[in-house]
Amino acid sequence: MIPQPISVRMTPGSDMAGTVVTTRVDPGLALEGYVLSCTPDGIDITGGSPAGVFYGRQTLRQLGPDVPCTHIEDAPRFAWRGVMLDVARHFMPVPEILRFIDVIAFHKLNVLHLHLTDDQGWRIEVPGWPRLTTVGAWRSSTMLGSRVHDLHDGEPHGGFYTTRDLRLIVDHAASRHVTVVPEVDMPGHMQAAIAAYPALGNGFAGAVRTGWGISPHVLNLSEATLDFCRRVLDHVCDVFPSEVIGIGGDECPTDEWPGGRELQAGFTRQMAAHLATRGRRVYGWDEILADGAPDGAVIAAWRGVEPAEVAIRAGHQVVCCPDVKLYLDYRQSDDPGEPTPVGTLLTVEDVFAYEPPDSPLVLGAQANIWTEHMESLSRVEYMAFPRLCALAEVVWGPADRDFPDFAARLPAHLARLDALGVNYRPLSGPRPSDARPSAPGNPRTLDDRLAELHEMTADLR
Template identity: 80%
Template structure:
């Protein structure tokens, strides 16, 4: 951001806006003068971001000139609505908070073993059965504690279109994900013929189900129908098909079967003018041409994807998984994963390559049963992430921290349930929902083993 301050306060009144195609599409120039306020944007998106900056400056806008543009085109957040369903109003609220921080991609994780959240014409049991589980786990899966309370919900097609339209008005692209061929127990619970002999309920435990899709022609046709409906609802050029954490024990072959499956889904989506967006596991055996890789298993998969010529969205778990604990304070709610502080997020830097589209912070909601819990885990770390993907590579955490105090006042006015910088409050804890903290060393060793297939 280039800022030039001038004496005085900008005059109140209408804001004059205009398109200036000499600017980058998401760039803007904001002039605040004693005669008025003017925003020039490279597109409507640029004007929108100029307005966000103006909103953050508050009512007494100082005179000056601000020239600004983002460093990355993909400034994303994954929101997992499969593990805990989030009502439409809460999703729209989250979109508003994203837009306020100039984040522009909502990766919506719509299906998993623990719940199916999207209706599909001709497959009613996906929502009448697959969208509901009899109970949920309390705390990390290692403790085996369940709450005995049914949980569920799904989005109608009309509701999904509402989310897409609302986000588009705020220059946020919704990238849908229907995970396949693993993480499919909810669908198989609804239609056992899609599986490999499993005839049971939607999964109530966290973790990875061993029950995956069979790869019969009928099941492949089911997947194509699901993706066709997703394409009808979501205009995003990228469609997420997951591909992560897929056990092969139920198949007569090995990992090459998943590679062939992914290629078929990519071919089908190409016929709809779309490209696949998949987790870095699809690199094993060779990802389809044109696939965009969400590199999550540490930082190595991004380099592997780049070397293979694939575009990459960087979301390494040890840097950008916002379900990971924020401190070692015993009052943190369900502390899992490695320690990921505000400074850890702020210090993350994606690899320098033209194939890196940007980065994405992920909010997996096994331990976030409400929007308030999501906000607590997301903010202010998402504020730090927003600067990583918008601002320059040369950043200073002390300078950011000084500005953050004022920004938290803005979040207070918006009613955001952010984590205080001083640490968790008594009400932030989750009694009876114990966590499972990990050391960074242990996690890195695990990641090296997990990604050995990519070397």
């Protein structure tokens, strides 16, 4: 029998016009779980917490204006359902960050990992260090497309977030039950900071990096520089209430140091110890596993699928984000019209098929959006959706899931994204206007990338 629909019409500034919607919290439910009941008498949403009530509301929104009589009991599988957004390579204004938070919260994602600093830009003001933003937040030009082409636009680019901006972002996210996890990458990926304050480096006296790739210019490990890092982390802790604080730790060349990789391990332990005095834990890329990550560190496992297993064996909690599975800057098809096609092929079905390791140490997973080739929110949305919809199903729903079922439901969900004004990639492929011929790419084969990853992760074996 087809149930009779309840006429529920969304109106701006209100919940539902003409229908009674009641909400309550029942601690007996899973913390983020909810029960949604729709009857001819009204709609009831019961959550295990305010977050659970919020997710029930998102399901109600997704059901559309004509809600059928239904009963839904739902709860997420993973606690960390995230996306990393790189605002260092291309700065995104505050309103665009807030809009992006709204869209990921609509998909019941609950972590926004903000990559705030890198060689190509420093995006956070720090009291007492004004040149971080007057100098470090600006570059003279931007590389167009893959670095193998060595093309530049010759246009200045930059921007930064004030403390007030960041508090606004944090509060906006919290009201949607999204935790903002900040990342200030150190001791590598620091050319922008060193350009602002050369005493932090090892003799480099140049500008913010304009090209992509990894800068050889890293922090020195003097006590003055360590104190700088502590002061930066103190300010980050003052602004962001997240239990974990990202310190990066990835891709750090050691050529400028009078020693090897063990020096970075010591640096990481010192920063972890300082964060512990603030009641926080280190969140770092899987390179910090080499020579032993600090106790309590959370590992973002990105160099393929192997580092997650290494972290689990070492007893660390893990957020899974393997590049060949969840890097949304990677190309979506072999169509030459894809904008700046880089990396290996990563389709919606590929993302949907990813399954994190079965371990209680796995907090969840996140997709990573590196923005070297995304100069606008519109471009970010094109690369993120609908692949991020697939990840939302992976981290929320059961391990036993069916792609044909998801594919059958996806067109109706894309209509919801249309209503939200999201510039998702059409299932039919890129539109002519999506191409970026001025920013050519460099596609990779999966076999080549897997061989490269095997070599890159030799430090973990």
